[in-house]
Amino acid sequence: MASIKKLLWVFIIGVVCFSILPNLFSGYWLLEVFSNFKLQYAVISIVLLICSLLVFQKKSLALIILSMSLLWNAYYILPYYLTNTTKVDIKKELKLSSVNLWSGNNETDLVKKYILEEDPDVLILMELTPGWEAQLNTMIIAYEYKELVARTDNFGIAVLSKFPMKSSVEYFAESTKPSIVADLKIENEKLTLVASHPVPPLGQAAFESRNQQLLSIIKNRDRFSKHLVIAGDFNTSSFSNHFRKLTSGDLKDSRIGFGLLPTWPEDSPILQTTLDHMLVSDSLKVIERSTESSIGSDHLPISTKIGIP
Numbered sequence: 001m002a003s004i005k006k007l008l009w010v011f012i013i014g015v016v017c018f019s020i021l022p023n024l025f026s027g028y029w030l031l032e033v034f035s036n037f038k039l040q041y042a043v044i045s046i047v048l049l050i051c052s053l054l055v056f057q058k059k060s061l062a063l064i065i066l067s068m069s070l071l072w073n074a075y076y077i078l079p080y081y082l083t084n085t086t087k088v089d090i091k092k093e094l095k096l097s098s099v100n101l102w103s104g105n106n107e108t109d110l111v112k113k114y115i116l117e118e119d120p121d122v123l124i125l126m127e128l129t130p131g132w133e134a135q136l137n138t139m140i141i142a143y144e145y146k147e148l149v150a151r152t153d154n155f156g157i158a159v160l161s162k163f164p165m166k167s168s169v170e171y172f173a174e175s176t177k178p179s180i181v182a183d184l185k186i187e188n189e190k191l192t193l194v195a196s197h198p199v200p201p202l203g204q205a206a207f208e209s210r211n212q213q214l215l216s217i218i219k220n221r222d223r224f225s226k227h228l229v230i231a232g233d234f235n236t237s238s239f240s241n242h243f244r245k246l247t248s249g250d251l252k253d254s255r256i257g258f259g260l261l262p263t264w265p266e267d268s269p270i271l272q273t274t275l276d277h278m279l280v281s282d283s284l285k286v287i288e289r290s291t292e293s294s295i296g297s298d299h300l301p302i303s304t305k306i307g308i309p
Contacts (some may be wrong), residue, residue, distance in 0.1 A: 133163055149169055254304050
């Protein structure tokens with residue numbers, strides 16, 4: 001029993017450290033990785049609370065520590081489940097889908113089926129390779145307006161639109177990975193879409209490059225129209241301090257009110273977190289937000305319906 005109690009304390013201290021430290025000390029890449037799993041830490045904290053009630057005679061300290069862990073994680077999770085009931089008159093709706101194809105994905109039929117069934121007004125593609133461009137050529141041609149950068153690495157990107165669109169390929173914060181900035185004309189309204197896919201934070205240099213690329217987009221906010229969407233695989237979750245900086249102005253996470261909707265890793269639901277995002281300006285109303293079924297990629301695709309007041 002003594003060894004069980006010691007092991008339980010190891011888990012209690014561990015879950016508290018993994019919950020809190022990544023947000024208190026977010027300047028180091030390896031620590032920040034652990035910020036991505038708040039839901040998992042919350043579940044573990046509940047399990048440990050139950051175990052503490054059963055194992056410890058003196059429970060107070062364990063219960064206080066685990067309650068602190070649970071509340072800390074709940075602070076990041078619960079806003080995604082609080083629905084905004086404010087009614088807004090919508091003049092125009094826009095359906096967007098963002099798909100991380102994964103350069104190693106061979107399930108072309110699943111990808112094509114998803115695109116045909118979703119039939120989005122705007123389709124954003126991540127990890128677009130020359131091979132994927134060839135496979136999806138018929139669907140790409142079906143969109144009158146398009147900007148594509150097919151690459152042999154994991155950072156090809158495309159924006160396809162049914163609405164008139166003026167677009168350009170840009171490199172934010174001197175990144176070597178392309179982003180696409182597109183100005184869409186939706187009847188009498190203008191909407192700017194920025195699609196971006198920074199590098200994964202594997203090492204301090206890559207971590208800083210990712211952060212600088214995302215922050216550079218936000219620092220360019222004045223360049224873009226009032227109606228703004230920033231979408232892509234950000235290689236950071238909704239729980240990271242660096243992600244939360246992106247929503248400190250007039251941008252909000254489109255997940256708010258619809259749940260966490262994790263997207264990666266597709267094949268490990270127990271570890272899934274929120275790497276694929278759509279940020280929208282406060283001037284837009286998120287009508288629907290969903291994560292779709294597997295298309296063979298290591299990421300799940302996301303679909304969002306946005307209303308323009």
